[in-house]
Amino acid sequence: MLVSIFLALFLPCTGMGVVFVVYICLLCYSANRDNDVNNHDFQAPVKPAQKKGLSPSDLEKLPKVTGKELVLGTDCAVCLDEIENEQPARMVPGCNHGFHLECADAWLSKNSICPVCRSKIAPEFFNPPESNPC
Numbered sequence: 001m002l003v004s005i006f007l008a009l010f011l012p013c014t015g016m017g018v019v020f021v022v023y024i025c026l027l028c029y030s031a032n033r034d035n036d037v038n039n040h041d042f043q044a045p046v047k048p049a050q051k052k053g054l055s056p057s058d059l060e061k062l063p064k065v066t067g068k069e070l071v072l073g074t075d076c077a078v079c080l081d082e083i084e085n086e087q088p089a090r091m092v093p094g095c096n097h098g099f100h101l102e103c104a105d106a107w108l109s110k111n112s113i114c115p116v117c118r119s120k121i122a123p124e125f126f127n128p129p130e131s132n133p134c
Helices: 001-040 054-060 101-108
Strands: 064-066 090-092 098-100
Touching: 054 090, 090 101
Parallel strands: none
Antiparallel strands: 064 090, 090 098
8 A cells, every 4th residue: 555655656756757858958958959950150141132112203293182082982991081172282193092292201201012912013114114206
């Protein structure tokens, strides 16, 4: 009976001790592996920086209209305010969504996509084809 009590207490404690030692070994292995990677001038692949927004010269090429000339509504999706009839606005070519001039320029200087439909502003809009002199 004394042996069975001893085994009932000893075996679970021994099992938990083994699990703990294996866990510590795995932590040490993982830490050493991370240090080895960092010490061997290994650099993870870095995504190249991409120019996301439009330049000021490209922004000037976008159509400027007034609020009453907007085709698809008079709510600015950037500031969520209404574009009044006489306020200057900018229309995104291709999708014809309109925004306050300042809001559109602030958005498009950081992102070259329409804030409403996410359509990309085509590069051919900024580089029109050469006209044929014939």
